[in-house]
């Protein structure tokens with residue numbers, strides 16, 4: 001097979017560029033918005049410990065496999081299966097494209113909230129925390145912010161792989177790292193900061209249950225952008241000389257590191273506001289939007305604006321490198337398979353996805369119909385349209401897609417072929433312990449655990465069966 005990429009597809013300029021782009025895909029709202037509270041609710045450091053095992057033992061083989069399939073074929077998530085000679089497996093890629101489209105449709109709305117908060121705090125509107133419910137229910141404001149966000153995403157992608165995605169990641173990722181470290185260092189100096197760190201990290205093994213493990217795995221999988229071919233796509237722009245295993249390790253470490261630091265930034269702020277007393281703190285991801293503005297207000301004026309706007313800019317940057325990767329998956333598919341120009345593909349896909357996201361945008365109070373969209377079997381209260389899309393795509397399709405990708409690699413394409421690809425840029429790979437670990441992961445560990453997760457999610461989400469009761 002020709003190793004030369006088709007000239008109009010684009011390639012990364014450097015290994016670092018690829019790592020930053022893939023880490024940018026991984027680091028997103030999941031890390032900063034959701035992870036800290038999963039930790040606090042799931043038993044602190046004991047959750048972090050389980051999370052690390054999930055990332056490195058269960059997700060890492062999937063991550064490596066996706067990148068390898070992409071680099072081997074130099075094709076998009078669907079075309080990759082055809083290029084390997086397994087046309088019947090294209091459905092996994094198609095399901096991945098569908099997942100990406102659905103995830104981006106609501107993810108972009110939440111990214112719009114974050115971006116809107118940045119603009120509000122820049123103007124010193126600290127009362128926005130108390131108006132969160134009204135803010136997200138105000139469809140015209142959210143339409144504006146989410147349109148801007150989709151536009152920025154489309155703009156980056158339309159400039160291509162190296163001069164668009166790679167260049168943006170090279171600016172956004174270091175800025176993100178700089179901001180998160182600066183903000184965390186600052187918040188650790190506030191009064192009662194250590195109380196916050198204690199609340200965040202003190203291990204509590206009595207909180208660890210099967211459900212914790214389930215949550216940790218779901219979070220790890222989403223956070224590493226697995227299961228829909230995002231990394232097949234990014235891997236397809238990778239040069240034939242780079243070491244995939246070390247790249248994947250760096251991507252995982254960055255993702256986990258930033259998630260953990262996000263908590264070290266957040267909880268000292270909450271502790272500061274509540275004088276170190278966490279008894280009345282309402283958990284959950286909404287806390288970022290409802291409580292943090294009050295913290296920023298209590299810092300003196302210019303500082304509050306700098307720290308507050310800085311925090312939401314950080315959140316927006318994290319979200320932007322993720323929306324870029326979500327949009328690139330369908331765009332790359334359309335470019336390869338329908339021979340469409342990049343700009344046209346970007347305009348068409350971003351418009352379609354934005355339109356699909358409108359009911360989600362209206363799901364948070366502006367439309368009664370979409371806000372209480374359906375009531376699942378066995379459940380008492382209705383869920384919104386946005387929730388349904390999330391449950392279907394990120395909770396259901398992703399673990400299924402991930403399971404099918406590793407099954408494909410292990411049993412259809414064959415693990416020896418995977419090894420051969422992984423040995424490029426890593427000559428000692430064949431016969432190494434690493435190889436045995438990856439093989440064990442894709443043959444047994446990951447498909448079995450991901451299969452269980454998929455079945456439990458379907459039973460739980462859509463049929464009201466609660467395995468954790």
Ligand code: TRP
Nearest residue numbers: 026028029030222223225230322
């Ligand atoms: N990983 C991102 C986050 O943590 C979200 C994301 C971007 C994603 N691209 C993806 C999730 C592809 C699944 C698949 O916010």
